Amino acid sequence: MTEVNLSGKHILITGGAGFIGSHLVDRLLERGAYVTALDNFVTGRRENLTLAMKNQNFRLVEADVSANWPKEKIEFLSQGLHGLFHFACPASPVDFDRIPFEILAVDSIGTFRSVDLALEYGSRYLIASTSEVYGDPLVHPQTEDYFGNVNPIGPRACYDEAKRFGEALVSTAIRGVGTWNGRADYGSRANASGKKGLNGGIVRIFNTYxxxxxxxxxxxxxxxxxxxxxxxxxxxxxxxxxxxxxCYVDDLVEGILRYFDSDLSAPTNIGNxxxxxxxxxxxxxxxxxxxxxxxxxxxxxxxxxxxxxxxRCPDISVARMKLGWEPKxxxxxxxxxxxxxxxxxxxxxx
CATH class of the missing domain: 3.90.25.10 (UDP-galactose 4-epimerase, domain 1)
Incomplete structure (x- = not known):
């Protein structure tokens, strides 16, 4: 598939100092984009951005995506916002007991705020979902049309259900219906392609290392x-x-970027x-x-x-057929x- 020219375009990545987010930062800088990483460093690491910090097209904003967005600190917003990757969220089982409410907040409040910003600027938007939305699956391998077998009150629920909520919010915004809090009219705003609703998509990420x-x-x-x-x-x-x-992280990032470059909006499995x-x-x-x-x-x-x-095993037929992607x-x-x-x-x- 054709790679979109991102030279001179501004991309914002929440969770940009995280494991996957920082690799996305580097790849997007390689493609000539202006990149802003937004991270509160609860689980992100500054050393993950060592390479990016040497690039004049990179900016780091230390902030919590669940709080009020410091738009005045996002320098490159003066150039607009071509894309927004909402990849902030602790994903380790040790964090499910340590910071469960922060996890719930980032995939609910943080998703509301990031979607609203993407709508304001007409941006392409991707949310990082997870294979955890399938829970302890009764269908194997897991296809995107499987609704999952999830315990909504168990020790993993703060993550699993938060991701499912994030998918529901983003898919509703993509449909272009309704209003939220009388403020953001998702039904009447037009995205960059001139259509109503969010120009968004959902990537379901399987185990990555x-x-x-x-x-x-x-x-x-x-x-x-x-x-x-x-x-x-x-x-x-x-x-x-x-x-x-x-799935090795380089393969995963390639799949995510192919999805970003496409016109897909439906949830798509990315994994090995x-x-x-x-x-x-x-x-x-x-x-x-x-x-x-x-x-x-x-x-x-x-x-x-x-x-x-x-x-846990992804069926990646959709990624193979529509993105021409598979892990190497x-x-x-x-x-x-x-x-x-x-x-x-x-x-x-x-």
Missing amino acids: GPRMRPDDGRVVPELCMQALQEKPLTIHGDGMQTRSF PSERTIREFAEAVREQARIDGFQEMPIQSLPGRQDDPKK VGLTEGLSRTFKYFHSEMEKRN
Whole structure:
């Protein structure tokens, strides 16, 4: 598909200092865009923006997307706003207990505010949704028309249901109906293409890994990699037979940008359909550690987590057909790069 010329155009990324957001920042700067990253650094990391900070077309605004937007601080708004990626939201299970209300706020209030800004400027808008909207799925692999099997009051609900609400809000704004609080008339505003409603879209992101993940993130990739680097037993939750599909971050970002360049608006799965058990993944981490000269450690089981999905694998037929996208980086290569990244992070701490 044809890549849109973004040279000189302004893009705003909420959560721009996060794992995925910072990679988007770099790719958009490479395409010649003026990029503003907005982040409150609850989970984002300044070091993720080291490369971007050297670029004169980049600006960082430290702010909370759930609070009043500091539009006066967004310097490049004077040039308009071509695109807005709403990618702010803590996504780790350790955060579900630590900051659940912040998670709920960013995907509700933050989504309202970001959608309103995109409508004001006629911007192309993308919200980062998640495979978690499928919950513990009864359909496998998961297609976009599956409505999910989600516990609305469980320990993961602050994230799962917030993302489902975000999808509902964005899809309603795309339809161009109704008013909100008597202020933002989503039914009468025209987007950049002259049509009513938000020129928006929804990307459902499946398990992603790679450089710039937080070492203390608590998700399976950083947890196992850091344990292997410290030559500690590798711990898995439950029997390890639950499955996941791991997509390398470079592949994911390519899929997201292809969606942004398209005229799609429907939810679309972006992930790697190569499925493996958590135990198999732990064995792959252990093998990578051995290759890199670390002692081979045993794999130990911990109690399972409530509502932890038993299977997760995306059907990416829509992305293949409409975006011409599929992942290219295999687990062996991606894990090697990721393990080296975590090794460098550990050395910084020592």
